[in-house]
Amino acid sequence: MFGLDKKDTRMLLVVAVLTLCAPFILNPFPTDSAMAQFNAGYPDLMQRFVIFGIFAIGFNILFGLTGYLSFGHAAFLGVGSYSAVWMFKLLSMNVVPAILLAVVISGLFALLIGFVSLRRSGIYFSILTLAFAQMSFNLAYSVLTPITNGETGLQLTLDDPRVLGVSATADGSIPVTSLFGLEMRSTFEMVVGPWAFQFNAGYYLCALVLLAVFYLSIRIFRSPFGMMLRAVKSNQQRMNYTGLNTKPYTLAAFVISGMYAGLAGGLMASMDPLAGAERMQWTASGEVVLMTILGGAGTLIGPVLGAGFIKYFENIFSKINDTVLHNWFAFMPDGLEDFVVFIVHPFIGKGWHLTLGIMFMLVVVFLPGGLVEGGQRIAKWVKGRKNKDDSTSATKNPAE
């Protein structure tokens, strides 16, 4: 289907079902139960899942296929956000032109940075991209203040022109982002017994965009172009002596992944129309590297998993505080309870980065292929057990 083989079609369908049913899947616990804090089915959190998923899918096209490790991709995300907010200020509150401009501008920006950075490879390439991103970050805070509004961040105001829309609504407030009239913030709440599920227009827009760009990334992976990108990673020398110019291949991959990042930035601004320089900081660039590696670089689904994993734990772990811990461990004798809380304390709340660091180390050491490799190993193990059972009972089927 859609020009994909069976396996890829199945994967696309699974991702489609998971994203479209996310409001249910991520809210398994009744609203009033003690476990409700593990729910993640809130519009803003779900939006973040898919937006960072898009960012990581794009990053994987560069890093997973060509092996070029960019440490500056957050710059494109930031540029995308700024472009989108400017579109809201100048043109209208419709998200379509804003997202389109975000993709175009970040693509052009990626062309420029890629053209220079790709003159080097390996660690020098990484450092160049990092330098460019930090430069953009600092410029956004200083010289470029007229465009970025410096430390305050770029926001909508009541006297923005919005030539195709209105500067202010009838009741004198700033208009909200919409898709041809459908407000991004509009949320339908479905109450089923003790559960409450939230269906948010903005989330569904992001989810559909994710599905579209995930499909596109599958096509790229399976195309001759994708094969060439893997060849770049494998042996550039052989490529050059096979009549292939590696430069435009790597540059194309860089620009495509920059456009994905810009798209993510544009969506972010469409959900919440403001943009700040901190989106370009190196920690944000590092985060997408973590997501991709944690999920499984070079695999199709890995980056999406990694993004979801990190964003989920970031939100859940950082919400847990000592009071919550004391509640959990209340069944223990007092002294022991305090001791356990003391031990767990560094890993939660603001200390959640410690948890992330440990998880990342464990994955890199024991599962170099990321979560995807973990999944494959489990599948193999289950299959192996099943085969064993079969062989003991009756004639054994030859392996596929």
Added chain:
Amino acid sequence: MGILEVKNVGKRFGGLQALGDVNLSVKENTVHAIIGPNGAGKSTLLNCLVGKLIPDTGSVMFDGQSVLGRKPYEINQMGISRVFQTPEIFGDLTVLENMLIPCFAKRDGAFSLNAITSVPSETDVLEKAEKMLVEMNMADKRHMHSASLSRGDKRRLEIGMCLSQEPRLLLLDEPTAGMARADTNNTIDLLKEIKEQRDITIAIIEHDMHVVFSLADRITVLAQGTPLVEDDPQNIRGNPKVREAYLGESA
């Protein structure tokens, strides 16, 4: 006029004159061997032909066009393919994918943003690659990870990849170096077959005299960066200058 004309080529590395004044003419559809003791400048000469090095002086003409100043991929697209001393293949890719890449390079040129079609739908290229795998006797290994091939198979694959580009000139740098006798003989047979069945010119650098005398139509002996003699194989064997410079020390 040969298909490859090297005139007065010199190359200096710091204080070392690696190539003095090399003149070489390779005739179309022949196998031309370049031999010489270690450090004679054979690899340097070859690197000057494929764009890896730029000679300080002289000219290199391929089929009437200068190759100097062109990038390796441009020279390759002109019709010169190169086999490396240690096989250079795409180790992370399967054998079939390795073969597909030069086929795409031949059809689509140095760069093509062919990002929407899928590889399995490119039937013409697939057929060509499969055919070459059959010719190389590797069809049963098509889904193997190429890094796990034996040294001899890697060499076969690399030669097959070069041939699928339909080059007019094939350059080989010590293709049997470090190979076991059986693999060496296989490679000789393969090269003989290629020579008989294709319109192709081969220039080969080789240490193994058995290989050289089984294949070459013409031999150039290089010593200290300058050609000592150029002659037919039977005359090279008896040439006292050659014995002194080269065969003498290996005999």
